[in-house]
Amino acid sequence: MSNIVKVGMADLKICSSPDGLTTLGLGSCVGIALRDPITKVGGLAHIMLPDSSLVTHGTLNKAKFADTGIDELIRQMVAKGAVKERLKAKIAGGAMMFQIQGKNDLMQVGERNVEATKKKLQQLRIPILANDTGKNYGRTVIFYPESGDFVIKAVGKGENII
Amino acid sequence: MSDFSLDNVSNTYMDVLREIGNIGAGNAMTALSLMLQCRVDMRVPQVRLLDFSEVCSMMGGEEQIMIGVFLGVEGDITGSIMFLIEVNSAKHLISKIMMGMAGAEGDEFNEMELSAMREVGNIISGAYLNSLSMLTNLKIYPSPPSLTVDMAGAILSVPAIEFGILGDKLLLIQSQFYDEVEMNGYFMLVPDLESYSTILNSLGVVLS
Numbered sequence: 547m548s549n550i551v552k553v554g555m556a557d558l559k560i561c562s563s564p565d566g567l568t569t570l571g572l573g574s575c576v577g578i579a580l581r582d583p584i585t586k587v588g589g590l591a592h593i594m595l596p597d598s599s600l601v602t603h604g605t606l607n608k609a610k611f612a613d614t615g616i617d618e619l620i621r622q623m624v625a626k627g628a629v630k631e632r633l634k635a636k637i638a639g640g641a642m643m644f645q646i647q648g649k650n651d652l653m654q655v656g657e658r659n660v661e662a663t664k665k666k667l668q669q670l671r672i673p674i675l676a677n678d679t680g681k682n683y684g685r686t687v688i689f690y691p692e693s694g695d696f697v698i699k700a701v702g703k704g705e706n707i708i
Numbered sequence: 709m710s711d712f713s714l715d716n717v718s719n720t721y722m723d724v725l726r727e728i729g730n731i732g733a734g735n736a737m738t739a740l741s742l743m744l745q746c747r748v749d750m751r752v753p754q755v756r757l758l759d760f761s762e763v764c765s766m767m768g769g770e771e772q773i774m775i776g777v778f779l780g781v782e783g784d785i786t787g788s789i790m791f792l793i794e795v796n797s798a799k800h801l802i803s804k805i806m807m808g809m810a811g812a813e814g815d816e817f818n819e820m821e822l823s824a825m826r827e828v829g830n831i832i833s834g835a836y837l838n839s840l841s842m843l844t845n846l847k848i849y850p851s852p853p854s855l856t857v858d859m860a861g862a863i864l865s866v867p868a869i870e871f872g873i874l875g876d877k878l879l880l881i882q883s884q885f886y887d888e889v890e891m892n893g894y895f896m897l898v899p900d901l902e903s904y905s906t907i908l909n910s911l912g913v914v915l916s
């Protein structure tokens with residue numbers, strides 16, 4: 547009997563086949579799915595911001611940021627038997643939810659989240675097998691480490707598997 | 709980067725926001741009543757600092773379809789303002805504005821309905837900003853409104869990310885307003901970091 551584990555905002559979780567991982571309502575946030583295709587260990591992070599250096603006070607929630615979130619996800623997956631060199635990624639989200647005239651940094655945060663995610667994965671030499679990012683709508687994702695399927699659902703757009 | 713943290717926000721700031729929320733909501737209901745040509749009343753707005761997950765639960769979950777209207781804010785302060793409303797409440801308001809003209813089926817909205825809703829969001833947000841401007845004596849100019857119909861979680865990610873730099877909670881003003889039908893509207897003022905102190909200073913609030 548397999549479970550679907552829910553990942554909240556600024557959160558990350560790992561699981562093994564046959565379980566799956568889901569996060570709901572990705573807007574400008576990015577959902578990062580990692581998988582070791584041999585051991586079928588998988589992880590999903592729901593990150594909000596590109597860079598942990600933006601926060602200079604308080605305790606750091608690693609899952610909030612692309613850089614620290616990916617590091618922590620890998621650390622947990624390796625502890626569960628994943629091999630870092632075998633990891634593959636799929637990403638979704640980073641939408642621009644509202645069009646606004648004139649320049650507004652907040653409006654570009656989705657794009658910046660996607661860029662930071664890609665940059666971090668590239669640094670770690672983790673290939674991105676598929677991505678469904680940008681545009682102007684929210685997404686719900688479900689990730690299955692058994693098959694590597696990344697199911698993307700959006701309002702009015704049905705279901706898509708990448 | 710300032711040391712301002714929303715999690716430590718003082719009671720005074722919350723009281724100030726309640727005050728603005730009250731006056732702003734009052735102005736908004738007057739404006740809405742004029743627009744709809746019928747009386748719209750509201751309960752005392754609740755101002756709360758909440759976790760993202762709590763806000764989503766209040767709206768019916770991260771996947772609950774909501775209408776979100778967003779306005780950028782410029783002038784003496786910069787930032788943004790967002791108004792969210794449930795689909796049923798929106799349909800009810802729109803039907804009054806459209807005065808019998810047909811709308812789209814079910815939870816869908818046609819162009820005219822979206823346009824009407826954008827205007828409602830504009831009026832309501834404008835009323836709040838007016839009250840903020842009057843209380844603070846600051847010049848505050850909203851941008852034209854932008855609207856989306858999407859999952860609550862996705863819409864809320866926008867203010868959550870902005871608040872996320874400061875802490876892990878959202879400052880939410882919830883307005884229940886009603887004519888024959890009870891409607892729920894949610895409201896968030898999201899000043900840019902630098903603008904927090906501008907707002908508080910202008911109100912004579914000293915941060916501890």
